[in-house]
Structures are given as C-alpha cells and as structure tokens.
Amino acid sequence: MSRSDNTYGRRGILAAGAGLLAAAVPTMGARASEALGSLPSSTASTLASSGFSNPVIWQDFADVDIRRVGDTYYYSASTMHYSPGAPVLRSYDLVNWEFAGHSVPVLEFGPEYDLDGGNAYVGGIWASSLNYRPADESFYWIGQIDFAKTYVYTAPAAEGPWNRHATIDNVYYDAGLLVDDDDTLYVAYGQTDISVAQLSRDASGEVRSELVFSTPPEVGTLEGARFYRIGGNYYIFLTRPANGQYILKSSNGPFGPYEMGEVLLDLDGPVPGGGVPHQGGLVDTPDGDWYYMAFVDAYPGGRVPALAPVTWTWDGWPVVQLVDGAWGESYPLPEPAHEVEPLIGVDTFEGATLDPAWEWNHNPDNSVWWTGGGLSLLTATVTDDLYAARNTVTRRIQGPTSTATIVLEGSAMLEGDRAGLALLRDSSAWIGVDPDGGSNTVAMVDGLTMDGDWNTVSTGTRRAEAEVSGSRVWLRINADIRPDGDHRARFSYSTDGVDFEFLGPDFTMNTDWHFFLGYRFAIFNHATRALGGLVNVERFELSTP
Structure with missing residues (x-):
C-alpha cells in the first residue's frame, strides 16, 4: 500500500x-x-x-x-x-x-x-x-x-x-x-x-x-x-x-x-x-x-x-x-473446513474487555468507558464534530450487504449530547439520540465530510427527526457495499425492537480510495455542551440477509 x-x-x-x-x-x-x-x-x-x-x-x-x-x-x-x-x-x-x-x-x-x-x-x-x-x-x-x-x-x-x-x-x-x-x-x-x-x-x-x-x-x-x-x-x-x-x-x-x-x-x-x-x-x-x-x-x-x-x-x-x-x-478448500468464532453476530458486552473485533477511532480515554451488562460510554469530548470526538468504537462492515443494530439506553444523557450509530469514513452519516428539554429526539444526519488532508469541512446536516417516548431505542443501519451496486445505506429506529421506521433519505457512500479504509459501523457518544452524559449500549448485532 x-x-x-x-x-x-x-x-x-x-x-x-x-x-x-x-x-x-x-x-x-x-x-x-x-x-x-x-x-x-x-x-x-x-x-x-x-x-x-x-x-x-x-x-x-x-x-x-x-x-x-x-x-x-x-x-x-x-x-x-x-x-x-x-x-x-x-x-x-x-x-x-x-x-x-x-x-x-x-x-x-x-x-x-x-x-x-x-x-x-x-x-x-x-x-x-x-x-x-x-x-x-x-x-x-x-x-x-x-x-x-x-x-x-x-x-x-x-x-x-x-x-x-x-x-x-x-x-x-x-x-x-x-x-x-x-x-x-x-x-x-x-x-x-x-x-x-x-x-x-x-x-x-x-x-x-x-x-x-x-x-x-x-x-x-x-x-x-x-x-x-x-x-x-x-x-x-x-x-x-x-x-x-x-x-x-x-x-x-x-x-x-x-x-x-x-x-x-x-x-x-x-x-x-x-x-x-x-x-x-x-x-x-x-x-x-x-x-x-x-x-x-x-x-x-x-x-x-x-x-x-x-x-x-x-x-x-x-x-x-x-x-x-x-x-x-x-x-x-485448501484444508478441511474448521469452525471458528464468526466475524458477525451479537455482542452484549458481558466480558471485562471488548471483543477484538472492536477498534476505537484513535486511542480511547479508558477512564470513561466500561463493559459488563452492556457497553457504557460517558461523554469524553465536547464538540459538534464527530471526527474530533473520542471514544467512538467501530466494527467493519460485512459485505456484500449487512445490517447493524444497537439497543441504546439513554436515560442518563444530558441536553446537547449526541449518541448513536454511524457509518464512519471521510464522508459520514448517523442516526442517533439528541435529548433536548427533557424529551428525546431521534435524528438522522448526513454530510459529515473531510477534505484531502483529513480536516473536517462539514459537521453534517440534520435531514430528519422524530420524537420518541422513553429512553430505550433501537437504531439500525443497512448498508450495501457491493462495488457494482448503488452504495446505499438506510437508517431506521424502533422503540420496541420489532417495528422499525425509516428515518431520513438514503445515504450514498463514498467510493473514492484515498481514505484507504472502508466504511465502518461506529457507536458514539459525545457532548456539545458539557461532559457527564452516559449511555449504555445493551446489544450490538451485525447480520447479513
């Protein structure tokens, strides 16, 4: 390379x-x-x-x-x-x-x-x-x-x-x-x-x-x-x-x-x-x-x-x-097939450490996250820029198409916090929770972009939102990464894990090679006003059709 x-x-x-x-x-x-x-x-x-x-x-x-x-x-x-x-x-x-x-x-x-x-x-x-x-x-x-x-x-x-x-x-x-x-x-x-x-x-x-x-x-x-x-x-x-x-x-x-x-x-x-x-x-x-x-x-x-x-x-x-x-x-087959731990599936974060399939965007601040009964993320950065927020944790997308779903419990979020699930690369989009004035809003944001020197040029545009009751929400992204496909991703949410509602327009992923790495699913929680907000990701699932 x-x-x-x-x-x-x-x-x-x-x-x-x-x-x-x-x-x-x-x-x-x-x-x-x-x-x-x-x-x-x-x-x-x-x-x-x-x-x-x-x-x-x-x-x-x-x-x-x-x-x-x-x-x-x-x-x-x-x-x-x-x-x-x-x-x-x-x-x-x-x-x-x-x-x-x-x-x-x-x-x-x-x-x-x-x-x-x-x-x-x-x-x-x-x-x-x-x-x-x-x-x-x-x-x-x-x-x-x-x-x-x-x-x-x-x-x-x-x-x-x-x-x-x-x-x-x-x-x-x-x-x-x-x-x-x-x-x-x-x-x-x-x-x-x-x-x-x-x-x-x-x-x-x-x-x-x-x-x-x-x-x-x-x-x-x-x-x-x-x-x-x-x-x-x-x-x-x-x-x-x-x-x-x-x-x-x-x-x-x-x-x-x-x-x-x-x-x-x-x-x-x-x-x-x-x-x-x-x-x-x-x-x-x-x-x-x-x-x-x-x-x-x-x-x-x-x-x-x-x-x-x-x-x-x-x-x-x-x-x-x-x-x-x-x-x-x-x-x-070069050798008789041998069963191994799959690279996709469900993670409920029960262990003392993260599974090695997870990798953080830059080094994490280890004082503000933990596992056991879910993945708990305290806000680590005050910023309106996801690219500058610490403690965003990622998983590789599975091709040719795959779906990532998280269950997010956000009762301890603060006003101005942003937490959710993103498609992360030099052109990004996310679906997440944005608490404001005591109510929870699920928002879909796209247009987060970097320039060729990897400086942020846009922190994104809110394309759709919906008010939800309760603090527990399912967030989902389906991504088609076939090189000969349409490179589309769709965002949806649910309050019961059964009925999902699409939110916002389809997002077209960038196919330029200069960033080298491909898109990843990313879980994030960052503050825009003050530190102290907490979310718990109870479950992550990476699945294919």
Missing part, C-alpha cells in the same frame, strides 16, 4: 523473468503436480459445495501478511488510525478466520493519536509485517510510523500479550520481515528502490542495509514487500499498486542479486465491480501446497482478501492458478 500518487507504467518485465505465466512444471509442494495452470469454468462451477468462494472475508483487511505456524495460519492487516492496531486473525483452513488479537495494543506515537491537538487519520499502521521466530518462540510485528521510526512489537502468542520490543531509527517503508533458517532477521522494504536490512540478533537495531533492486521505469512503482526463503531461494514479493504483482528471486542470499518476474497484471478479479487482486502474501499448507492471499479494492467496503492456489515452475517461480484466465470466484 502506498500513500503516494503513483503513475502506473505500461506492462514490462525483465528478460530473466519472462514467460512466468506459462504452464507450471512443479518442483515445490508435495501435491503440486495435481494442480492445473487454469481451471475450466465447468470445474469451478462444481466447487460451491466442496470449495470456498472469494472474497474469503468480505470485510476490510488490507495489506495482508499471512504466516503458518504448525497447523495454524495467522493474518495481519492495516488499521491506520484505529486502536488497537494491526489485528491478528487466526485460521486452520485459510478460509474461515477469527480474531486472535492485535499486535499494537495502543497507538503510542504522539498526541494526535489521542485526538489531542490534531488527528492521525490515514496515519498510523499500514503495510506492516508479522512473523514467528522459532528460536525464542515469539511472534514479531514490525512497521514504520509516520515516516519517522520503525517499531517492533513481540508476543509469546498471537493472542498476546503484545509489548513494544524496540524502536529503530530507520524507516522501513512497507516492511516485510524474514526469519531466516539460521534465525537471522531481515527486512525487505522500499518503494521502487527495494532494499534489504539485516537486524541485530535482539531485533533492536540495524546491522547492515543494501539497495538490492531498482524497478525498471517501464514497470513503474513496486512496493508492499513480503520476504521469504523458499526452496533455497530468497523471494521479495512486491505489488504494483493497484493492478499488478511481481516477485524478485535470488539464489545467492538475501542481498541478491535479484531477478524479477511478473506474477499478474491487470487480472480480472473475483468481486464484481472490484479491482485487480494484488499485494498480500504467499503461504504453504502442512501438506506442501501453496496459496496466495491478495486483496481486492472493493469500495465503499474497503479492501477485501481473496485466495488462490499457487504452483511453481521448474526453476522456482510462482504461478497463480486461474479460472478461465481470471482469479477464480471459487476454488477447492
């Missing part, structure tokens, strides 16, 4: 890597000889009952790094300004995923990450790397923040506890971490000019760094490094945003020299209306089969992961297995 404006070059490849999409002559993987270079559509159509469909997760988990430890797969993704950051997902079959935790518990990178004197929208954590180090039986996460420093976090298990291990003064842009066979740590990084750094044994600093590859001008930009040692070769997996994937190969060690091969370019993807599968990483199964987990630009929902099998040519280049010349909408 890049935050720069890139001009994509025309298709090009070094002579040494030409012809890599020819039929595979497998040498890697115990069952590689059983795979085909392209599956016919008739075969693909029979996979519905015995296979999986792409995207494997229809939620926003971009800048994929994927690793296998024993028989378990782990997946790390970008979270930008959301806290905790760098989620870790877990799977036993590469298709069904659940939350394990977060590699970065708190965004300890400056006051702007607390919404203190500024904001960190589209800053923070992106294109970082996760790996496992057998020598000390620890997980490692590495990523640069704000082009200033690179941070290393470690944990004894993917679930945590995660702690900051080191701060390195070097900036490893789009880092890819390799734990070599001799336990040496290397990082591949850079944009267009790709470098490799060797870290100290304790991962606290740099021992050596060299430029190992300069991308030919006809290829354009390469970035998003993932670093591997496979079959005696070193590989740096690189994306050409947002329409290609290339790979560098060295048989002479981690510092090269490297030759380049094209993995895919302008390939039709599995999400109607979505982009080209790219970026992400390679992973093998315990049986020796290989897969590529990429992501697909699928706004307004974000960037969603897609999986495809990979074989290898006789001279060690990966080949993505296609269906009628495209990334398949479905493939056979």
Whole structure:
C-alpha cells in the first residue's frame, strides 16, 4: 500500500523473468503436480459445495501478511488510525478466520493519536509485517510510523500479550520481515528502490542495509514487500499498486542479486465491480501446497482478501492458478473446513474487555468507558464534530450487504449530547439520540465530510427527526457495499425492537480510495455542551440477509 500518487507504467518485465505465466512444471509442494495452470469454468462451477468462494472475508483487511505456524495460519492487516492496531486473525483452513488479537495494543506515537491537538487519520499502521521466530518462540510485528521510526512489537502468542520490543531509527517503508533458517532477521522494504536490512540478533537495531533492486521505469512503482526463503531461494514479493504483482528471486542470499518476474497484471478479479487482486502474501499448507492471499479494492467496503492456489515452475517461480484466465470466484478448500468464532453476530458486552473485533477511532480515554451488562460510554469530548470526538468504537462492515443494530439506553444523557450509530469514513452519516428539554429526539444526519488532508469541512446536516417516548431505542443501519451496486445505506429506529421506521433519505457512500479504509459501523457518544452524559449500549448485532 502506498500513500503516494503513483503513475502506473505500461506492462514490462525483465528478460530473466519472462514467460512466468506459462504452464507450471512443479518442483515445490508435495501435491503440486495435481494442480492445473487454469481451471475450466465447468470445474469451478462444481466447487460451491466442496470449495470456498472469494472474497474469503468480505470485510476490510488490507495489506495482508499471512504466516503458518504448525497447523495454524495467522493474518495481519492495516488499521491506520484505529486502536488497537494491526489485528491478528487466526485460521486452520485459510478460509474461515477469527480474531486472535492485535499486535499494537495502543497507538503510542504522539498526541494526535489521542485526538489531542490534531488527528492521525490515514496515519498510523499500514503495510506492516508479522512473523514467528522459532528460536525464542515469539511472534514479531514490525512497521514504520509516520515516516519517522520503525517499531517492533513481540508476543509469546498471537493472542498476546503484545509489548513494544524496540524502536529503530530507520524507516522501513512497507516492511516485510524474514526469519531466516539460521534465525537471522531481515527486512525487505522500499518503494521502487527495494532494499534489504539485516537486524541485530535482539531485533533492536540495524546491522547492515543494501539497495538490492531498482524497478525498471517501464514497470513503474513496486512496493508492499513480503520476504521469504523458499526452496533455497530468497523471494521479495512486491505489488504494483493497484493492478499488478511481481516477485524478485535470488539464489545467492538475501542481498541478491535479484531477478524479477511478473506474477499478474491487470487480472480480472473475483468481486464484481472490484479491482485487480494484488499485494498480500504467499503461504504453504502442512501438506506442501501453496496459496496466495491478495486483496481486492472493493469500495465503499474497503479492501477485501481473496485466495488462490499457487504452483511453481521448474526453476522456482510462482504461478497463480486461474479460472478461465481470471482469479477464480471459487476454488477447492485448501484444508478441511474448521469452525471458528464468526466475524458477525451479537455482542452484549458481558466480558471485562471488548471483543477484538472492536477498534476505537484513535486511542480511547479508558477512564470513561466500561463493559459488563452492556457497553457504557460517558461523554469524553465536547464538540459538534464527530471526527474530533473520542471514544467512538467501530466494527467493519460485512459485505456484500449487512445490517447493524444497537439497543441504546439513554436515560442518563444530558441536553446537547449526541449518541448513536454511524457509518464512519471521510464522508459520514448517523442516526442517533439528541435529548433536548427533557424529551428525546431521534435524528438522522448526513454530510459529515473531510477534505484531502483529513480536516473536517462539514459537521453534517440534520435531514430528519422524530420524537420518541422513553429512553430505550433501537437504531439500525443497512448498508450495501457491493462495488457494482448503488452504495446505499438506510437508517431506521424502533422503540420496541420489532417495528422499525425509516428515518431520513438514503445515504450514498463514498467510493473514492484515498481514505484507504472502508466504511465502518461506529457507536458514539459525545457532548456539545458539557461532559457527564452516559449511555449504555445493551446489544450490538451485525447480520447479513
């Protein structure tokens, strides 16, 4: 992932890597000889009952790094300004995923990450790397923040506890971490000019760094490094945003020299209306089969992961297995299906902590929220700007369409408070409760917008309202995030949880990519006059049709 404006070059490849999409002559993987270079559509159509469909997760988990430890797969993704950051997902079959935790518990990178004197929208954590180090039986996460420093976090298990291990003064842009066979740590990084750094044994600093590859001008930009040692070769997996994937190969060690091969370019993807599968990483199964987990630009929902099998040519280049010349909408299951905790469903906030599916918009003020018998939110900020309000907590939208419903108890709200359920991005809308003069009003507001520097330019327009009796109200948003759909959201409320009334006009979600992250459902409570108001969210439900 890049935050720069890139001009994509025309298709090009070094002579040494030409012809890599020819039929595979497998040498890697115990069952590689059983795979085909392209599956016919008739075969693909029979996979519905015995296979999986792409995207494997229809939620926003971009800048994929994927690793296998024993028989378990782990997946790390970008979270930008959301806290905790760098989620870790877990799977036993590469298709069904659940939350394990977060590699970065708190965004300890400056006051702007607390919404203190500024904001960190589209800053923070992106294109970082996760790996496992057998020598000390620890997980490692590495990523640069704000082009200033690179941070290393470690944990004894993917679930945590995660702690900051080191701060390195070097900036490893789009880092890819390799734990070599001799336990040496290397990082591949850079944009267009790709470098490799060797870290100290304790991962606290740099021992050596060299430029190992300069991308030919006809290829354009390469970035998003993932670093591997496979079959005696070193590989740096690189994306050409947002329409290609290339790979560098060295048989002479981690510092090269490297030759380049094209993995895919302008390939039709599995999400109607979505982009080209790219970026992400390679992973093998315990049986020796290989897969590529990429992501697909699928706004307004974000960037969603897609999986495809990979074989290898006789001279060690990966080949993505296609269906009628495209990334398949479905493939056979890599492993027997394994049940995991679903990413959608009901949360009544009974535990002492939030489920890791929740992430705050910037760091929360932990003194004014708690769980147990619901999620209780005291107002943390006096503002008329939702983008500046602390303690807004979010969940990723589920595609292709999904509905979020909360039960909000607001008897302890103060006049001027605003609490409810939002669709949060750089163009936002919400439905919520606005107490005034002893009565409760449910309002629908849209038009909350940011400019390209992520400054608020509009705090929104009230489009409809309705007076309700009592302090308990159900608030609901239904969102259609299909890239080829109408990108509409509808807002409704109820006083009994049975009969819902639509409120306000449909809201059209923004499909521009510059914010990078997709829309999220967000629960908020902020003051416009004085602190002290309290709400209790008794229940949250994320459902699909």
